[in-house]
Amino acid sequence: MTSKRTKLQEDTHFRVLRLLQENPEMSQRELADAVGVSVGGIHYVLNALIDKGLVKLGNFTAAEDKRRYAYVLTPKGIARKAALTRAFLVRKMAEYEALREEIEELRKASEDLERRIAD
Template sequence: MMNNEDHLKVLNKINKEKKISQRLLSKKLGISLGKINYCLKELKKKGFVKIRNFNQSKKKIKYLYVLTPKGLQQKTKITIKFMKQKMQEYESLKKDLEN
């Protein structure tokens, strides 16, 4: 099971680089290839990502990952939640240091 932080990383990277392979996503994000594959399937099932093939060669099929409007909305929602969590952690640490 992937956490929201991993989903956010994948959604952000797809939003920036649409023509990116799962292998490159894995390398750039430091997440295993199997986990990336699982995440993309999950995001597609939830309607956050569309997956289209854009180039078919004899060796491999290349895919284009596109965030749907629902995916962009989810990315924003996760980002806000993540930022709130980090601010709470910061305030907690700040309190601890003051005492």
């Protein structure tokens, strides 16, 4: 069984890979804001993704500041993003179903309580 920490890490990696695929020239600060983690946390995540061969670092040629980088998904990164997407969807659909059932139970309990009060 996957731990809560591993799920959180997978969700963070999924979100970062998704954002970078859409916009490889995002800065670390922009990524941190979008994902909801610190800039230091994003730096750590990006280094992990680069070390795993999922993201490669390239120069962002359109930037005036030539020290700015683009984070480009590698073919391995694209495949990993697809796998993380499937896992994310399965997990979120299960959460959705559990929440839907809980809402239905609460709705029924509320209706029963209202009937008892009205009687």
